[in-house]
Amino acid sequence: MTAIAHEPVADRLLDTARRLFLEHGYAGTSLQMIADELGVSKAALYYHFKTKDDLVAALIAPALAELERVLDDIEAAPARRRPRLFVDRYVDFLLDHRGISALGVRDTTFVTHPSVVDVVVRIQSRIKRLLHADELSFDEGVRFAGALGALQAGVAAFPDADSEQLRPPLLAMAQALLPRKRRMGCRDPLPLD
Numbered sequence: 001m002t003a004i005a006h007e008p009v010a011d012r013l014l015d016t017a018r019r020l021f022l023e024h025g026y027a028g029t030s031l032q033m034i035a036d037e038l039g040v041s042k043a044a045l046y047y048h049f050k051t052k053d054d055l056v057a058a059l060i061a062p063a064l065a066e067l068e069r070v071l072d073d074i075e076a077a078p079a080r081r082r083p084r085l086f087v088d089r090y091v092d093f094l095l096d097h098r099g100i101s102a103l104g105v106r107d108t109t110f111v112t113h114p115s116v117v118d119v120v121v122r123i124q125s126r127i128k129r130l131l132h133a134d135e136l137s138f139d140e141g142v143r144f145a146g147a148l149g150a151l152q153a154g155v156a157a158f159p160d161a162d163s164e165q166l167r168p169p170l171l172a173m174a175q176a177l178l179p180r181k182r183r184m185g186c187r188d189p190l191p192l193d
Contacts, residue, residue, distance in 0.1 A: 012038065013048055014059050018099040026056070026103070026110040057115040063097040064119050071126055083131055087174045090148075094155040094170075095163045102156035105149075124148075140179035147177035 016037050020029040031052055035042045049055040070089045074082050094101045103110045110116060128134050133144050154170050 010048055017055050017059060021103055021110065022099060025107045026113065053115060056113055060100060060116060063100045067093055067123060071130060074130055086131060087171065091151060091167060091170045094152055095167060098155055098159055101152050102159060105153050105156040136179055143179045147174060150177055
């Protein structure tokens with residue numbers, strides 16, 4: 001076995017892990033499989049990631065940090081602009097992080113992993129607060145959650161599609177699926193036009 005070149009080591013490891021997780025699932029991918037794919041010893045992997053859990057945490061950290069920054073930007077925007085800004089930026093985020101998005105759709109062991117689940121629940125709560133989704137009726141809340149999942153599934157279903165080609169139908173889907181009215185007769189919480 002050869003040593004991993006030092007320069008983009010973590011990136012190579014993470015790219016390989018992401019690809020193998022997509023092919024075999026999180027539970028079906030061992031550190032040995034990742035090492036074999038890279039042509040290195042398992043010890044070389046341990047130098048960078050002590051466990052598969054550490055690898056998952058490192059895999060999702062950049063995407064989650066970016067999503068937090070996106071939500072910070074949306075939070076700073078005027079309330080009336082937040083829904084449209086959220087949809088635009090969330091679709092772009094999903095397109096930029098297709099591998100993580102696809103894992104979230106395809107692999108329940110990945111989504112329920114402790115490194116993932118707590119952060120996802122916190123981010124979902126933050127999104128709901130930003131968009132006043134907590135003021136939706138139960139039926140509208142189900143529709144809201146389904147719409148966010150549908151956007152993620154739409155990205156995962158077309159992994160090789162050009163982002164510029166995929167973006168317009170995703171935005172149209174968001175327009176069609178997201179709930180349009182708040183309870184109590186208030187104005188639309190998600191004015192996407």
